[in-house]
Amino acid sequence: MKTRYLFLLCFFLALPGVILFTYKVVALGFPISPDTMTEVWNIEARITFDANEGPAPSEVNKIPVKVTLHLPRDPFRFKIMDEHFIAHKYGLTVIEKEGNREAVWAIRKASGMQNIYYKAVVRNATAGDVKTDEVEPKVGAPNFDGAYLTAAREILAEAREKSADVNTLVSEIVKLLNGATHNHNVQLLLGRKNSLVHRLDMAARILALEGIPAQVVHGIRLGDMEKDAKIKHWLEVYHAGRWYPHDPVIGGPGVPERYLAWWKGSEELVHIEGGGKPDITLSVSLNQERAIENALARGSISKPRLMKYSLFSLPVETQVVYRTLLMIPVGAFIIVILRNVVGLQTIGTFMPVLIALSFRETRLIGGIVLFSLMVGLGLSVRLLLERLQLLHVPRVATVLMVVVMFMLFVSILSYHLGIQLGLSVALFPMIILTMTIEKICIVWEEMGALEASTQAFGSLLAASLSFMVMSIRYVQHIMFVFPEVLLIILAVTILLGRYSGYRLFELYRFRYLAE
């Protein structure tokens, strides 16, 4: 009964920890490793046009200029962030229209060359970012009549014959339109306008005839570094509740990984009223960024409540404190294992953890040397004091003061000798050090030097092991980014609290009994 209760408790303690951890890794894209890098792209669209060119010369400065730019939108695969719209003196509105986003810049009067910039950062979307906010689209009108309708129907019938489902149907239509120049139905439909965009548009219209919503998608490839990115086109077909991209040449489902959808439909990227033909340059550059920053930045866009209450929302100085504080449970956990599973004897239960914390400044070897030095010096003073027969509290206080003086002395001496390490002795927890000295002394008197040195060595070993675990960057990273792991550690610690197996050292202690 007690055991079942224990396991239930530990299970329900660990469960939210595991769930939260998994959610943060899978959905929010928090990196498990401290060094994970992710890709982000900076994209830029530059529009240059002559405001004097479009209208009749007499009307320059009389009719307003209006520039419409489609904005990238690819919610399933990418996240667009940090958007900047730069256009001097222009008014800006961003609107959503037929599944596209448009930026509209307007100005009452403009003359001469105009420059308009759009900048944004693009990141890969993770599972948590995906929003299925798409409504079932209406099928567009095919707009065929007469002979064209017959030709389109024939192509559709031909494709349907070779296909089994929507994917293969799309594929067949695209292939027919792309490949068969001898097919007079295709020739009729395409006429002279035989560009890829035109063919894709035709495919969409034929699919509309079948009652399947389809549209042409325009986008760019997110290369490593492209000063003048070419616009790519592909087909998007709606079935099974969402839009699926299709390859523009063979028609199969999917487009290359780095294709960013920009806008959809048959419109141009930029539309200008009251100005000349625009010169448009799209550029892309790749940036590596620490995955954690990426996850945090993405979180600040979609703002899950979780993010608001994470450690990253605290002031930086407090974050630094928690980076250290969160290591203490890890150290305590190591001590639990060392004492209850291994059976190591230490002086003071959690003293080694505090010593280990001070090792962070001195590093391991330096820490061991300084610790041994301080304890050695303190012990000799303590033994000298024994002759004076001081009362307990004043004696401990005396040792404490002497320890502080030694710390001063070691720091000053080593500084002048050019040993930087000696300075960090100041970070040793002196109260802990004093209590350690006192306890070693009592053990020494009561149980002899051997037992005293065994326990002192055990403490130092425990401190070193805790330090080594606590200084693994991986561990630090996990504890800080996923503090919910504490729940898991807590659950395991509670389980260990009912561990009733042999301690490792007992196997040695009782070894004769096993013969």
Added chain:
Amino acid sequence: MLNIISKLKQKGILGINRRNAVYVFENNSRSLYQLVDDKLRTKKLAQDNGITIPQLYGTIRSHRAVKDIHGLVEQYSDFVIKPAHGSGGNGILIISGRSKDAYKKVSGNLLDREDIEHYVSNILSGMYSLGGQTDVAMIEFRVKISPVFESISYLGTPDIRIIVFRGVPVMAMARLPTRMSDGRANLHQGAIGAGIDVTTGVTTFAVWGNETITEHPDTDQSIRGVEIPDWEHLLSLSSKCYDITGLGYLGVDIVLDENQGPMVLELNARPGLNIQIANMAGLEKRLRIVESKGERLANIDQRVVFAKKYMRHS
């Protein structure tokens, strides 16, 4: 390693984790600990129930009263000073005689009046108590060593530790002081542990530190086969300690005085596990026997009969 674990399990060797998690927690209610952790209370409890204990000469409770110790012990040539809340035999000072103004330790070393006062004030400051809280110094009768042990102990007083589980004495050992232990009967400090067959009261094995021995290292007398006198009385005495404390898992420390016979020295709610090495036997095996067969043992006599029947050394 798995081999060792399975062998230890098979022999029923009890480990610390299991002792605490299973036997101590389930049989010893925490509220009862104070009965045994405070030796003054233990003494009173035992005395009220007609159990012989070493006579308490007096206590010193404050630093102001430290100098009173000399008056307290004036009429006694030998005595023992110990902390009321000491653990594991720590902080016990045995004075075996006087030399003018000075006190003589069993080792022959002399302590002057100031040394004694300092020692007492250390006890009061909590140097030997479990949590470091302030303590009380007890001054009590020093047991006259029984002739049985005279030849197999050096200096101090040997004692007998009996583990009592739910009132049934399950395992016993004699702790014999050596030169190394400075007269103290603590295995950690170098005393010898000699296993005693619960059914007969005769010593079996003996361990000193990590080695098995047959003779006392200081007196060269054989430790094995020594018969403890009046063994049955010791068994019922230890069983009675269960009745008066209610601690289901209990270590009873008994000393044999030449004139007054067996006396209960101390009780322990978390007795150590070295007794298994001294007996070359596993405790848990015997605890299981009590768990499975010892349910209806109504009184001390029945428990002693049960122990003499089942707790045989094998």
